[in-house]
Amino acid sequence: MSEVNHFRRVVLWWLLATVIATPLVVFVAAPGLPPGNGTVESSGQVVDNTVLLGLSTPVATAVLVYFIYALVAFREREPAAVLDGPPIRGHSTIQIWWLIVTSAIVLFLAGYGSIRMLDDGSGGGQGPNPIASPEGANHALQVQVIAQQWKFDYRWPAYGGVETPTLELPANRLIEFHVTSLDVIHSFWAYQLAVKADANPGVDNIAFVTTKGPMVFNIHCAELCGVWHGYMFEKGRVVPPAQFSSWIAAQQKQFAPATKNLGPYEKRYFPAPQRRA
Amino acid sequence: MTSAAKRTVGTLVGVVAVCVLIGLYIGLYLTNVPGSAAAVRTSSGEQLYLATVPAAALNDPHNTWVSYYAVNANSGNWRHVTTYTMPAHSLVHMTIYEYDTQTGLRNPFIAQATGTVGGTFTMNGKPVQAVDPATASHIFAIPEIGVSVPLPGPDSSAKNLCSNAPCSLSNAHVTISFTFRTPGRGLYRWQCFVPCALGFINGVGGPMATVGYMDGYIKVV
Numbered sequence: 070m071s072e073v074n075h076f077r078r079v080v081l082w083w084l085l086a087t088v089i090a091t092p093l094v095v096f097v098a099a100p101g102l103p104p105g106n107g108t109v110e111s112s113g114q115v116v117d118n119t120v121l122l123g124l125s126t127p128v129a130t131a132v133l134v135y136f137i138y139a140l141v142a143f144r145e146r147e148p149a150a151v152l153d154g155p156p157i158r159g160h161s162t163i164q165i166w167w168l169i170v171t172s173a174i175v176l177f178l179a180g181y182g183s184i185r186m187l188d189d190g191s192g193g194g195q196g197p198n199p200i201a202s203p204e205g206a207n208h209a210l211q212v213q214v215i216a217q218q219w220k221f222d223y224r225w226p227a228y229g230g231v232e233t234p235t236l237e238l239p240a241n242r243l244i245e246f247h248v249t250s251l252d253v254i255h256s257f258w259a260y261q262l263a264v265k266a267d268a269n270p271g272v273d274n275i276a277f278v279t280t281k282g283p284m285v286f287n288i289h290c291a292e293l294c295g296v297w298h299g300y301m302f303e304k305g306r307v308v309p310p311a312q313f314s315s316w317i318a319a320q321q322k323q324f325a326p327a328t329k330n331l332g333p334y335e336k337r338y339f340p341a342p343q344r345r346a
Numbered sequence: 347m348t349s350a351a352k353r354t355v356g357t358l359v360g361v362v363a364v365c366v367l368i369g370l371y372i373g374l375y376l377t378n379v380p381g382s383a384a385a386v387r388t389s390s391g392e393q394l395y396l397a398t399v400p401a402a403a404l405n406d407p408h409n410t411w412v413s414y415y416a417v418n419a420n421s422g423n424w425r426h427v428t429t430y431t432m433p434a435h436s437l438v439h440m441t442i443y444e445y446d447t448q449t450g451l452r453n454p455f456i457a458q459a460t461g462t463v464g465g466t467f468t469m470n471g472k473p474v475q476a477v478d479p480a481t482a483s484h485i486f487a488i489p490e491i492g493v494s495v496p497l498p499g500p501d502s503s504a505k506n507l508c509s510n511a512p513c514s515l516s517n518a519h520v521t522i523s524f525t526f527r528t529p530g531r532g533l534y535r536w537q538c539f540v541p542c543a544l545g546f547i548n549g550v551g552g553p554m555a556t557v558g559y560m561d562g563y564i565k566v567v
Contacts (some may be wrong), residue, residue, distance in 0.1 A: 327458035
């Protein structure tokens with residue numbers, strides 16, 4: 070059996086596996102991937118993951134098909150007569166195509182990822198001066214996320230600077246999170262919202278998200294921050310706008326005594342004192 | 347028995363012994379719960395007395411660390427435990443004697459009590475909803491059920507301040523009382539939210555980061 074036949078067989082098996090596996094991955098497996106479709110950004114991440122999986126499936130099948138083919142076709146059936154194989158020689162055409170295809174895939178992914186990231190920030194923290202502001206960012210609802218060992222609080226500059234111990238968001242609204250910390254480095258990770266932003270003391274880390282319908286989402290700290298890091302977990306909710314209005318009004322009333330004690334709204338805080346003595 | 351058989355038996359015995367030791371280590375780690383204090387049943391609910399001191403007892407391994415204690419207000423019996431047992435779905439009346447002096451809050455928001463019955467607490471017998479953040483010394487909070495109560499401390503210029511546990515009711519202190527309802531059975535963490543670790547960067551190491559001083563568990567049974 071000639072080497073050329075092996076190559077053709079591998080290519081044919083690879084084509085067959087790819088034609089079967091890629092639609093299964095793209096249309097069956099990928100839509101169920103995290104973080105789901107709770108927000109515009111999470112839907113965007115699902116799309117991105119689908120594109121990545123769709124592109125990587127042919128690559129993965131090529132590796133698997135070649136691996137399995139080699140196990141079957143090149144298996145030594147008579148171990149007593151082990152002989153060295155034919156010497157390996159170069160094949161410039163295959164090498165050139167290998168370079169072209171892999172370069173094209175990598176460059177495409179770099180371009181695709183950059184464009185997607187610059188579109189709306191993909192829910193990631195962008196620091197104090199975001200370059201990927203989604204459309205309508207000037208009218209976004211600002212929510213400050215204040216992390217400390219070991220909990221998150223939320224401050225609402227649009228509602229008299231009230232601070233709340235829980236998080237509710239209005240549906241179908243662009244939210245602008247300002248994430249900061251009072252002590253050590255934390256990370257605000259609202260998984261189903263597709264938001265993840267580091268919380269650093271003295272830093273205003275901005276992340277955008279556009280909510281869709283009502284939902285419950287998990288909030289974790291994603292930065293190992295001390296002995297109770299694992300307990301820095303809570304649930305937030307996206308609710309209809311009218312329900313949100315009622316909720317924030319109730320919070321303003323409940324926390325009126327605390328709000329009187331709060332200083333003016335600031336976008337960053339520094340731990341003070343630096344050391345207790 | 348041949349030497350090969352002896353080696354096999356020896357290896358097996360060694361493997362079994364190592365497995366038993368590993369199992370014991372894991373078992374002890376998982377079942378090791380620090381000493382606890384239980385709320386005492388009264389006609390109006392469960393009652394638990396705690397105290398917060400500027401430094402643990404002199405015989406404590408960390409006798410410069412700020413700490414909570416479970417106390418018996420009548421007998422003066424102080425126990426250095428931070429796991430507190432109480433029944434599920436019950437009203438718990440908690441009284442905390444705050445002996446540590448005022449340090450102020452990094453986040454003034456937590457100067458207001460939350461999660462208590464009526465959203466209030468009493469400070470030296472006077473009902474209040476929030477305190478001046480500058481007067482707070484510590485916080486008693488059970489985040490999972492939304493309980494958070496600020497603990498104002500005596501002024502640092504007060505006479506007869508207590509330095510190390512155990513303290514006496516004749517020492518300068520503030521008495522804080524509040525009532526909350528326990529959730530269903532489970533293990534809940536409680537902690538202080540004031541970065542009160544003396545001598546540590548940002549006040550967040552030492553007693554703030556070691557279970558048994560400024561944090562612990564609420565064991566709801």
